[in-house]
Amino acid sequence: MKWIGRRQSSNVDDRRGSSGRGLAIGGGIGGLLIYLLYTFLSGNSVDPSQIEQQLSDPSNQSAQLSPEEQKADDERASFVKVVLAETEDVWNKIFSEKGQQYSEPTLVLFRGLVKSACGNASAASGPFYCPGDNKLYIDLSFYQDLQYKLNAPGDFPMAYVVAHEVGHHIQNLMGTADKVNRLRQQLSETEFNKYSVMMELQADFYAGVWAHHTQKMKDILDADDIDEALNAASAIGDDRLQKQATGQVMPDAFTHGTSAQRMYWFKKGYETGDIKQGDTFSSPELQ
Numbered sequence: 395m396k397w398i399g400r401r402q403s404s405n406v407d408d409r410r411g412s413s414g415r416g417l418a419i420g421g422g423i424g425g426l427l428i429y430l431l432y433t434f435l436s437g438n439s440v441d442p443s444q445i446e447q448q449l450s451d452p453s454n455q456s457a458q459l460s461p462e463e464q465k466a467d468d469e470r471a472s473f474v475k476v477v478l479a480e481t482e483d484v485w486n487k488i489f490s491e492k493g494q495q496y497s498e499p500t501l502v503l504f505r506g507l508v509k510s511a512c513g514n515a516s517a518a519s520g521p522f523y524c525p526g527d528n529k530l531y532i533d534l535s536f537y538q539d540l541q542y543k544l545n546a547p548g549d550f551p552m553a554y555v556v557a558h559e560v561g562h563h564i565q566n567l568m569g570t571a572d573k574v575n576r577l578r579q580q581l582s583e584t585e586f587n588k589y590s591v592m593m594e595l596q597a598d599f600y601a602g603v604w605a606h607h608t609q610k611m612k613d614i615l616d617a618d619d620i621d622e623a624l625n626a627a628s629a630i631g632d633d634r635l636q637k638q639a640t641g642q643v644m645p646d647a648f649t650h651g652t653s654a655q656r657m658y659w660f661k662k663g664y665e666t667g668d669i670k671q672g673d674t675f676s677s678p679e680l681q
Contacts, residue, residue, distance in 0.1 A: 395477075395550050396614040402475035403482060405498050407529070410467070410505045470534045471503055473549060477556045478530075480614070484607040485564065488669065499563040500529045501556075508533075521555055523562035525571050530559040544629040550619040551626035554601055554660070561600030565593065584646045588681075591632075592674040594650040595659040598627060599672035602663020610667070620664060627656035655680075 459467060478501050489496035502508065507516050511526030517533035524531065536555070540546040565571045574589050581589075605623065609615045628634065631653025633643045650656070663672060674680055 395553055395619055397473055397476040400476045401479045403478040405500045406475055407500055407502045410503050467534055470537045474556055477553045480608045481557055481560045481604055484604050502529050502531045504533055521559055523559040525566040546626035546629045548622035550622040554623040554626050557601035557604045558597045561597030564600050587649050590649040591651045592680055595655055596672050596674040598656050599659040599663040602660040603667055603669055605664045606667035624657050627660050628653040631656050
C-alpha cells in the first residue's frame with residue numbers, strides 16, 4: 395500500500411506510553427461480553443477475571459521497548475493512522491452520497507493492557523471495536539502476530555484489520571449492532587454464534603468495500619495487497635484457528651466464520667463496492 399507521506403488521521407488516542415499502569419477496574423462482566431462480540435480475533439477464550447487480575451497487578455506494566463523497537467512501533471502507528479484516514483475519506487463519501495453524515499471513530503493505540511467503555515482487555519485478545527465509546531482498540535504487537543504467528547505477511551493485512559474494525563463501527567451507526575446484541579438475551583450460545591458470524595462477515599465485507607473505494611478514489615493499493623488481505627482473512631477463519639489449536643473443527647462454536655467465508659465476503663465487498671450487497675443476515679448459506 396502506498397501510504398508514506400499521506401494524511402494521518404487526527405482521531406487517535408495514543409496510550410502506548412501509559413497502558414497497563416494504574417488502570418482502574420471497570421466495565422464488569424456485562425461490558426466484557428459486549429467487548430468479546432466485537433473482538434477481531436478470538437481463537438483463544440478470554441477469562442474476564444484474568445484480565446482484571448492483570449490490570450490490578452502492578453507487576454504487569456508494559457515492557458520498555460528498545461530504541462529500535464520503538465522506531466518500528468512508531469512506524470506501525472503511522473501506518474494505521476494513514477489507514478484510518480483513508481477509511482474516513484471513503485466512508486464520509488459513501489454516507490454523504492446517501493444524504494447522511496458519517497461520525498468518525500477514534501483509534502486507541504495501547505500497549506499490553508487497556509480500559510475501554512466495554513471493559514478491560516489485554517493485547518492477547520486482539521484488536522476490537524467498542525460500541526460503547528465508538529473507539530477502535532489496537533495493540534500494535536498484533537501487526538507482528540499477523541506476520542509471524544498467523545503467517546500473513548505484508549502491510550495490507552493490518553490495513554484489513556483496521557478496516558474490519560471500522561466495519562463494526564459502520565454496523566453500530568446503522569443500528570445493526572444493537573439489533574444483534576439484543577438477540578444475545580433471547581438465544582442460546584450456539585444459536586447466537588450464528589449471528590456473531592454474520593456480524594463478523596459483514597465487517598469483512600465492509601473492509602472490502604473500503605478497499606474498493608480507496609483504490610478507485612486514490613489508486614494507492616499495490617498489486618499484491620488484495621492477495622495479502624485474502625491470505626489474512628483465511629488465516630483467521632474459525633475452522634483454521636480451531637484446527638491449529640485443538641486438532642478438530644467445531645462448527646457450532648464458530649463466532650467469526652470459516653476461512654472460505656471470510657475470504658468470500660471481503661472479496662465480494664472489494665469487487666462490488668456496494669454496501670447494499672453486504673446483507674449477510676439474509677444470506678441463505680449462513681442461516
